[in-house]
Amino acid sequence: MKRIWQRVLFAVASCIVGIAVAVAAESSGAVGVPKSTADHSKFKELQREFASGQEVTKACLSCHTEAAKQIHQTQHWKWEVINPQTQQKLGKRHVINNYCTSATSNFKACASCHIGYGMSENFDFASQENVDCLACHDTTGKYTKPSGFAGAPVTKDTEFPPGSGKIIKGTNLTPIAQAVGKTRRQNCGNCHFTGGGGDGVKHGDLDTSLEKPDRDLDVHMAKDGLNFSCATCHKTDAHQVPGSRYAPTGKDGHAALMPGNPDDKGRNVATCQSCHGQAPHKQAKLNDHTDKVACQTCHIPEFARGDVPTKMRWDWSTAGKRDKNGKPLVVKDDDGYDTYLGIKGDFVWGTNVKPDYIWMNGVNKYTLAEDKIEKSAEPIYINKYEGSARDGKSLIWPIKTFTGKQPFDPVNKTLVVTHLAGADDTAFWANLDWEKAVASGMKTAGRPFSGKVDFIETVSQWPITHMVAPKEKALACVECHSRNGRLAAIDGVYIPGRDAKGMLDMLGWGVVLLAFVGSLGHGLMRIVSRRKN
Amino acid sequence: MRSLLLNALCATVFAFSATTALAADVKMVGVVEKIQLAPDGKSAKATLKDNKSGNSVVLSIGDDETLDKFKDKRIQVGDEIRARFDDAGGNNQSKSFRKTAGC
Numbered sequence: 001m002k003r004i005w006q007r008v009l010f011a012v013a014s015c016i017v018g019i020a021v022a023v024a025a026e027s028s029g030a031v032g033v034p035k036s037t038a039d040h041s042k043f044k045e046l047q048r049e050f051a052s053g054q055e056v057t058k059a060c061l062s063c064h065t066e067a068a069k070q071i072h073q074t075q076h077w078k079w080e081v082i083n084p085q086t087q088q089k090l091g092k093r094h095v096i097n098n099y100c101t102s103a104t105s106n107f108k109a110c111a112s113c114h115i116g117y118g119m120s121e122n123f124d125f126a127s128q129e130n131v132d133c134l135a136c137h138d139t140t141g142k143y144t145k146p147s148g149f150a151g152a153p154v155t156k157d158t159e160f161p162p163g164s165g166k167i168i169k170g171t172n173l174t175p176i177a178q179a180v181g182k183t184r185r186q187n188c189g190n191c192h193f194t195g196g197g198g199d200g201v202k203h204g205d206l207d208t209s210l211e212k213p214d215r216d217l218d219v220h221m222a223k224d225g226l227n228f229s230c231a232t233c234h235k236t237d238a239h240q241v242p243g244s245r246y247a248p249t250g251k252d253g254h255a256a257l258m259p260g261n262p263d264d265k266g267r268n269v270a271t272c273q274s275c276h277g278q279a280p281h282k283q284a285k286l287n288d289h290t291d292k293v294a295c296q297t298c299h300i301p302e303f304a305r306g307d308v309p310t311k312m313r314w315d316w317s318t319a320g321k322r323d324k325n326g327k328p329l330v331v332k333d334d335d336g337y338d339t340y341l342g343i344k345g346d347f348v349w350g351t352n353v354k355p356d357y358i359w360m361n362g363v364n365k366y367t368l369a370e371d372k373i374e375k376s377a378e379p380i381y382i383n384k385y386e387g388s389a390r391d392g393k394s395l396i397w398p399i400k401t402f403t404g405k406q407p408f409d410p411v412n413k414t415l416v417v418t419h420l421a422g423a424d425d426t427a428f429w430a431n432l433d434w435e436k437a438v439a440s441g442m443k444t445a446g447r448p449f450s451g452k453v454d455f456i457e458t459v460s461q462w463p464i465t466h467m468v469a470p471k472e473k474a475l476a477c478v479e480c481h482s483r484n485g486r487l488a489a490i491d492g493v494y495i496p497g498r499d500a501k502g503m504l505d506m507l508g509w510g511v512v513l514l515a516f517v518g519s520l521g522h523g524l525m526r527i528v529s530r531r532k533n
Numbered sequence: 534m535r536s537l538l539l540n541a542l543c544a545t546v547f548a549f550s551a552t553t554a555l556a557a558d559v560k561m562v563g564v565v566e567k568i569q570l571a572p573d574g575k576s577a578k579a580t581l582k583d584n585k586s587g588n589s590v591v592l593s594i595g596d597d598e599t600l601d602k603f604k605d606k607r608i609q610v611g612d613e614i615r616a617r618f619d620d621a622g623g624n625n626q627s628k629s630f631r632k633t634a635g636c
Contacts, residue, residue, distance in 0.1 A: 109636055198635025
């Protein structure tokens with residue numbers, strides 16, 4: 001009995017020591033070794049007051065002399081990207097979507113998510129001091145760029161909107177500048193988790209639940225697991241962030257990345273294959289799928305799984321209703337999410353949403369402001385991924401299909417830029433007047449407008465690639481290999497369990513029957529011949 | 534001795550299962566009525582008026598991110614908050630405390 005107690009005591013003591021060591025290692029990095037080679041609080045350039053973001057940037061550039069030049073080449077700065085396959089000019093400055101429709105004409109609000117200061121239609125993209133280093137390198141969580149200031153932080157207490165009595169507290173930039181460091185998931189999340197105007201609204205696989213996810217929600221980012229930051233996969237090179245839905249990698253046919261391998265030059269490093277290669281499963285049969293099925297298809301069974309809903313539909317055509325006090329009407333569901341806003345129209349939200357599935361080769365074709373659209377061709381695809389079973393470049397991908405009804409010009413037959421945000425009389429969110437708002441937006445965008453506004457059904461597609469579940473939560477075979485399974489709409493490929501081919505099936509069953517008859521006959525002959533002997 | 538060990542084991546299992554049963558995540562949306570920061574700044578009590586029931590609920594806040602928002606007035610009285618908290622033991626320990634507002 002004494003030995004049992006000794007063992008129990010030893011086990012408990014071991015646990016306590018183990019936990020203590022783990023906690024100590026976690027809090028100190030690795031036994032007191034600083035993680036960074038520079039303590040920015042010790043830099044003389046940063047030991048001062050900063051009246052603006054530009055002053056901070058100047059201080060940063062005094063050491064990081066080439067950083068702004070690198071930033072100037074990025075999509076995050078330019079808000080413009082030329083699609084390499086279609087040559088379409090995309091990016092936030094050019095596309096019209098079916099959420100808040102366009103950044104153009106609304107930069108004062110939207111530029112809170114630009115990595116620069118003072119974004120406008122006439123913004124100086126060659127300016128170095130307007131590069132916002134803190135948006136991506138703040139480690140304090142205190143750096144904010146409120147809506148309405150064109151991407152600038154507010155450094156002094158400011159009443160906004162003017163005359164409203166609401167005070168935006170000024171941010172002290174000094175401690176923030178002194179604590180800069182590697183990009184954390186919160187830096188990316190400030191914009192990418194809240195795209196479309198709120199938490200989880202736009203993407204479906206990106207929301208604030210990824211700030212501290214458990215393993216079931218994201219096997220890579222789990223705090224108690226691998227604890228990846230966004231930049232672990234989206235590993236930058238000269239500030240270029242790889243991985244973009246404007247021109248995604250539909251099929252990465254390469255093996256896992258190998259340091260120094262010249263063949264890997266220019267590869268998108270933010271693919272599953274760049275770490276996991278082409279044969280990641282222990283079961284060979286599963287590896288047979290990787291030339292047809294994107295990893296995400298099986299390993300992201302649903303999106304919006306983190307208890308944060310995503311918008312699935314937005315109908316602008318119903319916007320404009322007011323309550324009894326004359327204010328824009330607000331209707332919320334039981335969980336407090338807006339289902340109707342007088343300034344935005346009707347919404348449908350979804351959680352734990354099963355994706356749709358398409359063949360996708362990475363070519364993303366947009367309907368742009370200059371493209372003619374016909375009401376008879378509804379729904380209009382804001383963007384549509386191309387792909388097929390036969391092109392050799394496509395895989396079956398999961399997507400979020402977002403539907404909407406948005407304003408368009410029925411005479412010129414184009415999508416329209418709408419001036420939404422602002423306190424001026426032409427902003428839709430101030431006056432709820434579509435004609436004024438569209439006229440203002442189209443004028444700013446330099447586009448023709450007939451003066452008439454109608455509404456048109458639209459669809460946009462969003463690839464689902466985050467919120468990767470652990471392997472034990474991946475889709476079971478039957479989810480796809482069944483008559484009305486998830487891949488029911490996928491054409492061009494034979495899926496056992498889903499597909500029936502009359503002649504082939506008959507032939508197969510014929511062979512089975514023949515084999516049965518043959519063995520039966522053989523058995524009978526043996527019995528008969530034994531009796532004869 | 535063996536029965537003593539068995540009893541201790543049973544008591545431990547019971548205690549753990551009881552704790553687990555009592556702990557439950559509660560979600561609510563409400564407007565901030567009051568924020569009381571502790572003198573050392575390491576915790577706070579926030580009172581929310583539940584949009585659904587109209588009742589006032591006091592939440593305990595312990596995470597640095599939210600405490601910083603209180604100190605910087607990024608969250609203040611009158612803001613609408615979507616909160617998730619653990620109501621075990623009546624302490625209402627906040628797990629998530631965010632403004633509902635978007636653009």
